Amino acid sequence: MIAANKPRQSAGDRWFGVSVYLFIIMFALVCFIPFWMVFINSFAKESVLQTEGYKLWTTSVHLNAYQYVLAGKQVLKSYGVTLFVTIVGTVAAMLVTSTYAYVLSHRKVKYRNVLSFLTYFTMIFGAGLVGFYILMVSWLHLKDSIWAMILPYLLNPFYAFVLVAFFRNLPYEIYESATVDGVNDIRIFFRIMWPISTPALATVSLFYALQYWNDWWLSLLFIDNHDLHSLQMMIRQLMSSVSVSSYVGGGTQYTGQPPTEGVKLATVCLTIGPIVLLYPYVQKYFVKGLTIGSVKG
Structure with missing residues (x-):
């Protein structure tokens, strides 16, 4: 059997597809990064948050905030x-x-x-x-x-x-x-x-x-x-x-x-x-x- 040849996409169609995927990826990152910053900075030290602000990554993990919230029943x-x-x-x-x-x-x-x-x-x-x-x-x-x-x-x-x-x-x-x-x-x-x-x-x-x-x-x-x-x-x-x-x-x-x-x-x-x-x-x-x-x- 001879496989049917797929129609070749034009350069404009390929660039359009790439642009759509890039837009979706950028939009997903814009939605995800704030949640990630909230999660990762919840483990940061209070003094670091007050002096350096929010970061995409923290070098040390502290559970003081969770201990405070979860205190008691x-x-x-x-x-x-x-x-x-x-x-x-x-x-x-x-x-x-x-x-x-x-x-x-x-x-x-x-x-x-x-x-x-x-x-x-x-x-x-x-x-x-x-x-x-x-x-x-x-x-x-x-x-x-x-x-x-x-x-x-x-x-x-x-x-x-x-x-x-x-x-x-x-x-x-x-x-x-x-x-x-x-x-x-x-x-x-x-x-x-x-x-x-x-x-x-x-x-x-x-x-x-x-x-x-x-x-x-x-x-x-x-x-x-x-x-x-x-x-x-x-x-x-x-x-x-x-x-x-x-x-x-x-x-x-x-x-x-x-x-x-x-x-x-x-x-x-x-x-x-x-x-x-x-x-x-x-x-x-x-x-x-x-x-x-x-x-x-």
């Missing part, structure tokens, strides 16, 4: 609270949001347009902080409850409309075929619609996980018990106390001048680590979400 408690809120909140939010979006996208739901308007209305107008606080504390009695950090984010209108647009692009004949076979709506959604909607569900799940992981506002409003403080709230209090010469870090006395700059860098490394691990897993679903429906057959 508060960090582990806050990590446990944040993990519970993120996992339970994301699962519950996806269950509520996906089922609600499926109702809005269904052709046979009588009041789906009214529900869509009410959902859109909440994106424009809100009751304000006072009404929200009265609802959570006086009516739902969620003061100093871990559910106060979960329930307010169960249904995001924007994420619901993203799923609505995805569900509307699915062939309606799938639903009709299932109903002919006698399958009810609940089984249709969880056994048929849910598996084929994995790209959209994974994407929205990532957004919810980031929202729950990075949130400190709800903890500031409703949580006074230090055992229920989220990781972000604990770090916020730590950063506000870092200028004090003697700090009780999670129940353990820390004497001497705290490593101010190193603590800032160490807290960034400790908080972004776990959530960054989600991106490689979800990335493949982003690719599927971009290519789904691109080929008609």
Whole structure:
């Protein structure tokens, strides 16, 4: 067999390809270098950071900043609270949001347009902080409850409309075929619609996980018990106390001048680590979400 000759690229095409790769490499370095500097300088000595600034490499490794942040048990408690809120909140939010979006996208739901308007209305107008606080504390009695950090984010209108647009692009004949076979709506959604909607569900799940992981506002409003403080709230209090010469870090006395700059860098490394691990897993679903429906057959 004679192998087919590949078409030769012109000089302009080759230079264009090289330019694209160089741009991608430069852009990746611009994104990566700040994270690398934060990580490597979190191990630098405080005096070096104050006199010489940030460097791409440090000649000596010091763990003073991490010892300061990890002193006591508060960090582990806050990590446990944040993990519970993120996992339970994301699962519950996806269950509520996906089922609600499926109702809005269904052709046979009588009041789906009214529900869509009410959902859109909440994106424009809100009751304000006072009404929200009265609802959570006086009516739902969620003061100093871990559910106060979960329930307010169960249904995001924007994420619901993203799923609505995805569900509307699915062939309606799938639903009709299932109903002919006698399958009810609940089984249709969880056994048929849910598996084929994995790209959209994974994407929205990532957004919810980031929202729950990075949130400190709800903890500031409703949580006074230090055992229920989220990781972000604990770090916020730590950063506000870092200028004090003697700090009780999670129940353990820390004497001497705290490593101010190193603590800032160490807290960034400790908080972004776990959530960054989600991106490689979800990335493949982003690719599927971009290519789904691109080929008609």
